Amino acid sequence: MKLNIALLAGDGIGPEVIAQAVKVCDAIAVKYNHEINWTSALTGACAIDDCGEPYPDSTHEVCLAADAVLFGAIGHPKYDNDPKAKIRPEQGLLKMRQKLGLFANVRPTFTFPSLIDNSPLKRERIEGTDLIILRELTGGIYFGERGRKDDGNTAFDTCTYTRFEIQRLAKMGFEIAMTRGKKLCCVDKANVLETSRLWRETVQDMEKDYPEVTVSYEFVDAVAMRLVQWPNSYDVLITENLFGDILTDEASVISGSMGLMPSASKGLHTSLYEPIHGSYPQATGKDIANPLATVLSAAMMFEDAFGLQAEADAIREVVNKSLAEGIVTEDLSGKNKAYGTNAVGDWLAKNI
Amino acid sequence: MKLNIALLAGDGIGPEVIAQAVKVCDAIAVKYNHEINWTSALTGACAIDDCGEPYPDSTHEVCLAADAVLFGAIGHPKYDNDPKAKIRPEQGLLKMRQKLGLFANVRPTFTFPSLIDNSPLKRERIEGTDLIILRELTGGIYFGERGRKDDGNTAFDTCTYTRFEIQRLAKMGFEIAMTRGKKLCCVDKANVLETSRLWRETVQDMEKDYPEVTVSYEFVDAVAMRLVQWPNSYDVLITENLFGDILTDEASVISGSMGLMPSASKGLHTSLYEPIHGSYPQATGKDIANPLATVLSAAMMFEDAFGLQAEADAIREVVNKSLAEGIVTEDLSGKNKAYGTNAVGDWLAKNI
Ligand SMILES: CC(C)[C@H](C(=O)O)[C@@H](O)C(=O)O
Numbered sequence: 001m002k003l004n005i006a007l008l009a010g011d012g013i014g015p016e017v018i019a020q021a022v023k024v025c026d027a028i029a030v031k032y033n034h035e036i037n038w039t040s041a042l043t044g045a046c047a048i049d050d051c052g053e054p055y056p057d058s059t060h061e062v063c064l065a066a067d068a069v070l071f072g073a074i075g076h077p078k079y080d081n082d083p084k085a086k087i088r089p090e091q092g093l094l095k096m097r098q099k100l101g102l103f104a105n106v107r108p109t110f111t112f113p114s115l116i117d118n119s120p121l122k123r124e125r126i127e128g129t130d131l132i133i134l135r136e137l138t139g140g141i142y143f144g145e146r147g148r149k150d151d152g153n154t155a156f157d158t159c160t161y162t163r164f165e166i167q168r169l170a171k172m173g174f175e176i177a178m179t180r181g182k183k184l185c186c187v188d189k190a191n192v193l194e195t196s197r198l199w200r201e202t203v204q205d206m207e208k209d210y211p212e213v214t215v216s217y218e219f220v221d222a223v224a225m226r227l228v229q230w231p232n233s234y235d236v237l238i239t240e241n242l243f244g245d246i247l248t249d250e251a252s253v254i255s256g257s258m259g260l261m262p263s264a265s266k267g268l269h270t271s272l273y274e275p276i277h278g279s280y281p282q283a284t285g286k287d288i289a290n291p292l293a294t295v296l297s298a299a300m301m302f303e304d305a306f307g308l309q310a311e312a313d314a315i316r317e318v319v320n321k322s323l324a325e326g327i328v329t330e331d332l333s334g335k336n337k338a339y340g341t342n343a344v345g346d347w348l349a350k351n352i
Numbered sequence: 353m354k355l356n357i358a359l360l361a362g363d364g365i366g367p368e369v370i371a372q373a374v375k376v377c378d379a380i381a382v383k384y385n386h387e388i389n390w391t392s393a394l395t396g397a398c399a400i401d402d403c404g405e406p407y408p409d410s411t412h413e414v415c416l417a418a419d420a421v422l423f424g425a426i427g428h429p430k431y432d433n434d435p436k437a438k439i440r441p442e443q444g445l446l447k448m449r450q451k452l453g454l455f456a457n458v459r460p461t462f463t464f465p466s467l468i469d470n471s472p473l474k475r476e477r478i479e480g481t482d483l484i485i486l487r488e489l490t491g492g493i494y495f496g497e498r499g500r501k502d503d504g505n506t507a508f509d510t511c512t513y514t515r516f517e518i519q520r521l522a523k524m525g526f527e528i529a530m531t532r533g534k535k536l537c538c539v540d541k542a543n544v545l546e547t548s549r550l551w552r553e554t555v556q557d558m559e560k561d562y563p564e565v566t567v568s569y570e571f572v573d574a575v576a577m578r579l580v581q582w583p584n585s586y587d588v589l590i591t592e593n594l595f596g597d598i599l600t601d602e603a604s605v606i607s608g609s610m611g612l613m614p615s616a617s618k619g620l621h622t623s624l625y626e627p628i629h630g631s632y633p634q635a636t637g638k639d640i641a642n643p644l645a646t647v648l649s650a651a652m653m654f655e656d657a658f659g660l661q662a663e664a665d666a667i668r669e670v671v672n673k674s675l676a677e678g679i680v681t682e683d684l685s686g687k688n689k690a691y692g693t694n695a696v697g698d699w700l701a702k703n704i
């Protein structure tokens with residue numbers, strides 16, 4: 001197969017971890033007889049530095065022309081903590097999500113038996129956790145009208161949702177649930193918010209189309225608790241953009257495998273795969289960043305974007321092998337020898 | 353001293369836990385020579401059942417006339433999960449907060465050495481945790497304009513904050529921090545929301561008035577992570593209403609002492625003290641509910657509302673003694689004998 005992949009390495013450790021994923025994908029291509037055509041483009045702080053725009057039109061063209069996008073991480077401390085900064089790398093992320101129509105962020109949280117003791121949670125709490133949070137990514141308060149009044153002394157943000165936006169996200173949630181534990185939890189704040197009441201109404205109306213799926217409705221504050229108490233009681237969760245931002249990050253730390261968690265953002269025009277970790281500026285250039293989350297994001301890409309299951313499984317297998325044999329970066333090596341980012345990538349590619 | 357206390361027992365286990373706090377307060381009054389004048393009033397589901405209103409005017413009058421309010425819990429399953437329900441017990445809560453001007457919710461999270469193993473977190477993660485989240489309680493998206501458009505197919509909610517609202521909450525945050533570890537974390541989403549940028553700006557402008565306080569600014573998603581990873585790295589956190597709702601609940605489960613956590617809501621016209629747990633309908637009338645969070649809320653009331661430190665300390669001391677001697681309800685008794693709600697209350701009152 002011919003695979004056209006846009007490569008958005010981004011900032012910080014982004015380029016380093018992306019480089020390892022490329023090695024692994026290229027090894028897969030050789031083994032399974034595919035031809036990968038990589039096209040790199042700038043986004044984030046590096047794009048601001050280059051042309052003053054965190055998501056330039058030229059990058060957008062590259063993404064549109066590709067079959068899928070592999071993304072590293074963006075963000076640079078020089079743009080942080082300045083509420084008055086005019087241009088921020090994150091704006092690139094939001095613009096990209098909107099222009100590519102990436103309305104669904106798929107964030108799995110699962111455990112690796114060998115890493116379970118890295119979790120801040122006790123073993124019996126986290127064992128068996130395998131959940132997916134489906135976060136709406138192009139609506140809500142992220143994209144509503146906002147501004148100031150009263151000489152800047154009053155600020156406002158607007159959260160808006162349409163039935164259509166909720167339906168397309170919920171449909172994906174029901175469908176994912178059908179392939180798994182057949183449990184769907186709709187997370188909202190329907191006791192306060194009108195948008196949440198529309199979410200709940202809409203999902204309730206869809207229940208009849210998926211009679212095999214058991215649907216529950218929970219308030220976001222209750223979910224924030226239960227994720228820490230009994231994460232293994234969840235299967236698939238669907239939620240709006242801001243709640244999803246908070247809950248996916250909370251969920252990411254409970255497994256103890258943050259450095260390994262992949263994600264997908266699916267949309268109208270293409271789909272994008274990225275590790276959930278950030279650009280980790282302090283680690284940049286030190287050859288210590290863990291590339292496994294990016295490599296596992298590439299596995300998701302093979303499975304989801306190209307329907308290539310054997311290729312995805314082969315990547316996951318070699319990642320498991322590297323964990324079992326201790327060919328890992330310092331965040332996972334414990335008292336044993338730590339490998340560099342590049343060495344891990346080379347080992348994975350060689351063992352495909 | 354003459355103490356006029358409004359008693360809002362509420363629903364579910366509310367009346368049972370409140371009854372124990374009353375016993376303890378009455379014992380304190382005898383010992384320290386105070387005269388407590390209790391006035392009971394209805395709120396929540398029981399008030400809806402009584403007069404169709406979750407926070408009736410008559411209850412509001414009782415609260416206004418009192419020096420402080422002691423609150424149980426509200427909520428009843430018959431009003432849950434119905435997005436179209438016209439009247440909900442929670443509306444009473446919101447109306448009460450607004451009409452009493454309770455703009456600051458003070459939620460401590462701390463650990464009891466003897467209960468640390470109840471935490472879902474590993475001991476080394478949770479040990480030493482002693483933080484306070486100060487949640488803005490009468491602004492933001494809870495009280496903004498909301499509604500539907502397009503024949504009900506579009507819903508919206510508006511989040512609004514004024515500089516004044518932020519200042520009065522932040523001032524309290526700085527002042528609390530001065531009495532403790534002198535660290536203040538402002539939690540926002542300033543990389544996306546205009547209201548958050550106003551929060552950050554406003555708090556930054558106030559830093560110069562509290563040169564001893566070290567202020568940090570963190571995004572809400574990052575805090576949702578760090579609360580699980582390193583809760584003991586926080587001192588005082590300030591945040592807006594909705595973020596506070598999620599984070600205070602998340603924080604409440606990490607200590608393993610959910611059944612013991614008190615809270616205060618401070619405001620313009622009075623202040624209110626309540627356990628953070630809910631109305632726990634399944635336990636109602638079974639004499640199994642843990643009264644300690646309500647009893648400790650009464651301690652906060654003596655300290656904060658009346659400035660009676662010795663009385664507050666005496667209550668905390670007897671609670672610690674009950675924990676040490678195992679005079680506790682079934683949620684804390686482990687393999688040992690469990691005491692009933694009433695028995696625990698009686699024991700506490702007797703040992704004051
Ligand atoms: C950087 C920020 C705008 C972004 C978000 O809030 O969506 C990030 O936190 C994420 O979750 O991808």
Ligand SMILES: CC(C)[C@H](C(=O)O)[C@@H](O)C(=O)O
Pocket residue numbers: 191192221442445446597
């Ligand atoms: C019941 C609900 C409206 C309320 C809130 O969201 O404020 C509750 O969750 C709380 O935190 O007191």
